[in-house]
Amino acid sequence: MTVQKLGKNMTNVTNNMNKTAGVNTPPAVSLNNAHVRFGDMTALENIDLDVEDGAFLTILGPSGCGKSTLLRLVSDLVPIADGEVTVFGNQVDKARLAREFAFVFQDSTLLPWRTAIENVRLPLEIGTKHAHKRPKAVSEKSAEELLALVGLEGREDALPHELSGGMKQRVAIARALICKPRLLLMDEPFGALDEITRDRLNEQILKIWKETKTTILFVTHSIPEAIFLGQKVLMLEANPGRVREVVDIDLPYPRELPIRETPEFNKISRYLREVLETC
Amino acid sequence: MITRFFKKNWLPMFTTMMIFVVWELGIRIFGVPEYIAPAPSSVFATLVEERDVLVRNFLPTLYESLAGFVLGNFIAITLAIAFVHNKMFEKAFFPIAVFVNTIPILAVAPVLVLIFGNGIATKVIIAALICFFPTLVNMVRGLESVSGQMIELGRILSATKSEFFWKIRLQSSLPFLFSALKIASTTCVIGAIVGEWVGADIGLGSLIIEATFNFRSPLLYATVIVSSGLAVILFITVSVAERMIIKWKPEHSA
Numbered sequence A: 001m002t003v004q005k006l007g008k009n010m011t012n013v014t015n016n017m018n019k020t021a022g023v024n025t026p027p028a029v030s031l032n033n034a035h036v037r038f039g040d041m042t043a044l045e046n047i048d049l050d051v052e053d054g055a056f057l058t059i060l061g062p063s064g065c066g067k068s069t070l071l072r073l074v075s076d077l078v079p080i081a082d083g084e085v086t087v088f089g090n091q092v093d094k095a096r097l098a099r100e101f102a103f104v105f106q107d108s109t110l111l112p113w114r115t116a117i118e119n120v121r122l123p124l125e126i127g128t129k130h131a132h133k134r135p136k137a138v139s140e141k142s143a144e145e146l147l148a149l150v151g152l153e154g155r156e157d158a159l160p161h162e163l164s165g166g167m168k169q170r171v172a173i174a175r176a177l178i179c180k181p182r183l184l185l186m187d188e189p190f191g192a193l194d195e196i197t198r199d200r201l202n203e204q205i206l207k208i209w210k211e212t213k214t215t216i217l218f219v220t221h222s223i224p225e226a227i228f229l230g231q232k233v234l235m236l237e238a239n240p241g242r243v244r245e246v247v248d249i250d251l252p253y254p255r256e257l258p259i260r261e262t263p264e265f266n267k268i269s270r271y272l273r274e275v276l277e278t279c
Numbered sequence B: 001m002i003t004r005f006f007k008k009n010w011l012p013m014f015t016t017m018m019i020f021v022v023w024e025l026g027i028r029i030f031g032v033p034e035y036i037a038p039a040p041s042s043v044f045a046t047l048v049e050e051r052d053v054l055v056r057n058f059l060p061t062l063y064e065s066l067a068g069f070v071l072g073n074f075i076a077i078t079l080a081i082a083f084v085h086n087k088m089f090e091k092a093f094f095p096i097a098v099f100v101n102t103i104p105i106l107a108v109a110p111v112l113v114l115i116f117g118n119g120i121a122t123k124v125i126i127a128a129l130i131c132f133f134p135t136l137v138n139m140v141r142g143l144e145s146v147s148g149q150m151i152e153l154g155r156i157l158s159a160t161k162s163e164f165f166w167k168i169r170l171q172s173s174l175p176f177l178f179s180a181l182k183i184a185s186t187t188c189v190i191g192a193i194v195g196e197w198v199g200a201d202i203g204l205g206s207l208i209i210e211a212t213f214n215f216r217s218p219l220l221y222a223t224v225i226v227s228s229g230l231a232v233i234l235f236i237t238v239s240v241a242e243r244m245i246i247k248w249k250p251e252h253s254a
Ligand SMILES: Nc1ncnc2c1ncn2[C@@H]1O[C@H](COP(=O)(O)OP(=O)(O)O)[C@@H](O)[C@H]1O
Pocket: A038, A043, A061, A062, A063, A064, A065, A066, A067, A068, A069, A070
């Protein structure tokens, strides 16, 4: 475990495994002195953060500290008040039109009248005016492949009300992957699920990360989840939302659930809990 | 299928039968004169004997109800869509819609007769007026029932307003729309009948007035039964359409 104390330095979240990517590829996400305000309230203050292409960054912090706001800033849902935010070197609105990123919410946001596979295909039927800005159309086949990737083969024609909470969230993940995003933003995606389902999905998301090589920003309020998934944990503090520190998780991949019982894991967990209590 | 229907509905059918039996016995035991309250047996006899008169008056009321249903709901749905897309428009017109709704239909009926005359148009407009408001309110609610996260999903996918409307909003509103249509399916009949009361020489409403003034109680009761039968037919039609169109369950139950 390495702790990068933050002075005025930029927080650089590098994917150690993919360091060969080189210096000329722009970071997946780059925030430079970024501020977000809602009226008089400063939700995010002076955020400096670089996330390398291919990295897995988990985000922790007390509730209301601005974790969701950070993801919503990156996904062009809230405007930046000051500073700069880019996704793969582009302005966020351009990145949005190019479908560089996809979002998974806590609520699966499936359309209840559409079957699982029709929900996965929704992004192909919407925003078609800007389709030419995207690399290439994704074939019908890949919607089925994606459902298989998330372990839902055979359930293509099920309606959302016929699926469990965990299955619905897996459909939402498949939907997020259909346009082959280079960046996946996940806001407490498993927060409403029971623990066993959550464990299974945690293993699955690591598998998806390995197979798709997509960069992932993952907000959670669970310390074990943050450690299990991330290469680094970004800790935010509240009032105003600021970066407290970035903690390296030096646990080797592939990670499996028993890793959570190891002394190294517990050490990081204890440390993060202490930091979280003072945020 | 018929035996299943009986198995499922035997209790309400039994209580209905019992009410008829008690009613029949009450009339006979206390010797109530027919012009005050007829016995069920004589009402049913009239239903059969006067079927030509009943059918002749049933059809105009059916047409007026249907036309009013279509017109009132069409305007309500169109207005709801306009409201949801333009808040200024909603601010400008919603209070007027509320005001129109607060005018008692019986008070506005003579006004409409003066303007549109004694023909079918007046009845259709009254039926439309009575359907209009519940559908407007429910449709606006339905179109706005889309969750905040769903709206954000639309923005992340760069959906245009019309894509979002056709792919997401309209479908989300259907359960709300159908609960309004079920209300409208029965109230439009009331509207048509009220319209006929104010001025008509044909239709179930005018038959009710005629039977009352001539002390033909069995015919009056028979007409009432036919009127409610019309409402029930329309209600069942809308319910069947709902079941065919909405095969899914809304998400909010979780
Ligand atoms: N659209 C908004 N308008 C006003 N205040 C907001 C809005 N969104 C978030 N906030 C406020 O910003 C702060 C951070 O919110 P959020 O990012 O949702 O926190 P977190 O996800 O970490 O729990 C909270 O105080 C919240 O009330």
